[in-house]
Structure formats: structure tokens, C-alpha cells
Amino acid sequence: MNSYCIQDFLDEIKLKRFENLHQFWRELDSKYPPQKVKELERAYAKLEDNDEAGFYDVIFAEYEIALLFSGLRIGLYQAVIEWILLSLSDREPERILDAGCGNGIIACYLAKRFTKAKITAIDISESAIEQAKALASTLNLTNIKFKVGDIKDFDTTDSFDTILTVAALDVTSPFLIKQMHNLCKHLSDDGIMLNFEKIANPQIQKFFAQAMNESALYLDLENSKWLKYNNAEGDEINIPAFASLKKGDQEPVSEQQIQSFMLAESNLLTNLDLSFKQEALAELLFNQLNPKELMRGYKAEFKDGSGTYWFEQWQSGPFSLLYEHTDQGYRNLRILPLYLASKFDVIFEEWLEQTSKYAEMEQLK
Numbered sequence: 001m002n003s004y005c006i007q008d009f010l011d012e013i014k015l016k017r018f019e020n021l022h023q024f025w026r027e028l029d030s031k032y033p034p035q036k037v038k039e040l041e042r043a044y045a046k047l048e049d050n051d052e053a054g055f056y057d058v059i060f061a062e063y064e065i066a067l068l069f070s071g072l073r074i075g076l077y078q079a080v081i082e083w084i085l086l087s088l089s090d091r092e093p094e095r096i097l098d099a100g101c102g103n104g105i106i107a108c109y110l111a112k113r114f115t116k117a118k119i120t121a122i123d124i125s126e127s128a129i130e131q132a133k134a135l136a137s138t139l140n141l142t143n144i145k146f147k148v149g150d151i152k153d154f155d156t157t158d159s160f161d162t163i164l165t166v167a168a169l170d171v172t173s174p175f176l177i178k179q180m181h182n183l184c185k186h187l188s189d190d191g192i193m194l195n196f197e198k199i200a201n202p203q204i205q206k207f208f209a210q211a212m213n214e215s216a217l218y219l220d221l222e223n224s225k226w227l228k229y230n231n232a233e234g235d236e237i238n239i240p241a242f243a244s245l246k247k248g249d250q251e252p253v254s255e256q257q258i259q260s261f262m263l264a265e266s267n268l269l270t271n272l273d274l275s276f277k278q279e280a281l282a283e284l285l286f287n288q289l290n291p292k293e294l295m296r297g298y299k300a301e302f303k304d305g306s307g308t309y310w311f312e313q314w315q316s317g318p319f320s321l322l323y324e325h326t327d328q329g330y331r332n333l334r335i336l337p338l339y340l341a342s343k344f345d346v347i348f349e350e351w352l353e354q355t356s357k358y359a360e361m362e363q364l365k
């Protein structure tokens, strides 16, 4: 792998960075006649009406305009490309598919970075592919090919060790399942699937999990990350980036895994304990969280006869629970997303080490 850095690439393709939207529209005003700017403003407004295809029809029609709009997404490109490189750091990709490549920025970066790899990039929009080809030719790339095609029924005899989608899947439509299936059909057995998609609400999360599960994908938790970047309006954006594999040791992607991953970003750690006089609430909440399964636990009988103490780790849906209770009425409940459950390990080990000095221990599980 060479060390071609992202910023060098952005400079090479002359992607202009805009500090804010105002600066962007000023640039357009200075370059295009008012009628053209109006047309672009109308196209931009379509994004708010969720008419992405309408927006891309207009902006992919001209190479320069497509690149100017890409200048609004520099934060995203940087975050996504860094994540891709990290996920591929112990692999040497040979065949990469970028599905829904748009004007080809990410695909062309990968072609420059992984010079020995063959890149295929597809998009449903003919004009997107036209601009992507133009970009590749300005970079003299010979290891990339482009095709017009729909993710759900694109076909080739090639298989890919890396498949990527960036804001390209129809996460809200029933086609998602077909898209995932078809991508997976083209993923080699030891391949990695990288999806960076907006799957913010619980309904979409459920659907996304179903699509991955039915495609027999396994979540690669080490490489799945939350990516942070600033958009052109200066807002901090946080989007989950999922890495998954065709083979795994656990169950294929579950709704619970996705939910747990989503919760991880909220830094959720609920701690209800005696110091806050919340024992009753801790007990009530613990009893309400059902179904749940005991993952490990100890009962400690204090040698001085002062009482009995239970220390237990449970799993309930996407949550991991650490529940302590005594026969004296002490209650302490801590809740973490399952994805972060290993944070309880230290607490558990410390308790075990300390308590076993003074108590007879009985392992419950």
C-alpha cells in the first residue's frame, strides 16, 4: 500500500473546501449566470424534499458543478476514507466494488491508493458515471472501471474482497434487502463489506439489521465505528459506519447488535445506586427489563455473618446490566449498551478480588 494521503488527493482533484454554505453559493454566483444558480438552488432544495435523484440529475450534469458540490462533502470524504483505510489496514485489497459511487471521488482515491487493486464503481445515474470517468481520466487511472447499474440487480462474474457503499443504499425501501443480497452475492468468502449509511431511526435500524442478517453477514465490531465530521453548515454529524464479514464465530447480524451499536454513541451509562437513594428505582427497573439472561454472577456470604451479597451481570435486549443486591436492601443497577459490556469487566474483577477476601463465594454462572 502506498501512503498517498487524503489531502494530497483532494488538492490534486482541486476540490474546493467551503467553510459554510454562504461561501459556497457566493462561489457559484461568481462563476455562473443567475439563471443557472437558480436552477442549482432549486435542485438543492430537492434534497430537503428527499428527492435525491432529482438533485443528482442536475448536479451530475456538469463535471465542474458536480465537483463544486463535492466540495461541500470534504468532511465526510475524509472521515469515510480514513475509516476505510483503517478497516483495510491488515488486508491487501485486490478487487474493490464501490456501489453507488456518484462522481467517483472515493473510488478514484482508492484506485490511487491501492494501485495493485482493481476497482469497479457503479451508479444508477448515467451522468454520475460520466463525471466519475472524467475524474478518473484526469488522474490517468488505469485500474478502475465504471458501469451504469442498479445495486439490486447489478451482475458480473467478478467477486470482490471489499465492497463499499457510501450514502447509496435505499435504506428506507423494501429494495434494501435485494441490494444487500446482491452485494453479498459478489463478496468473496473472506471479503469485507463497508456500509456508511444514514440509519438513524429505530425502524431503519431494524430493517438494516434484517437485510444484513438475511444476507448472512457478521458484524465486524472492531472495524464498525461511529464517524464524526462537520458538514458544510458547521454542524457536527455523527453517522454509524458498519463493517461486516461473510464469516464469523457468532450469529449473523442481529437487531440487538445494531441497536446496541446505535446506543453506544449516546454514552449511555445509567447508574442507579444507594448513594442517590435510588435502590427502589434500581430494583424496579431491573425487574421491568425482560426478558433477560444471567451472563455471570456470584453470591458472597460474608464470613463475619454480616449478610449476603449478589453481584450479577445480565443481558436484556441490547443492554448489559450490572446488578448488585444484598439481603439488607442495598441495590445498585448499572446499564450499558451491550456493545460496551466489556467496560463492566474491570468492575466485576475488582469486586470479585476484594469480596473474596472476606466472603465465601458461590459462582452462580
Ligand SMILES: C[S@@+](CC[C@H](N)C(=O)[O-])C[C@H]1O[C@@H](n2cnc3c(N)ncnc32)[C@H](O)[C@@H]1O
Pocket: 056, 099, 100, 101, 102, 103, 104, 105, 106, 122, 123, 124, 125, 128, 149, 150, 151, 152, 165, 166, 167, 168, 169, 170
Ligand atoms: C449521496 S450519493 C453518494 C455518492 C458517493 N457514494 C459518494 O459518497 O461520494 C448517492 C449515489 O447513489 C446513487 N444511487 C442511488 N440509488 C442507487 C442504486 N439503486 N443503484 C446504484 N446507485 C444508486 C445515486 O445515483 C448517487 O450517485
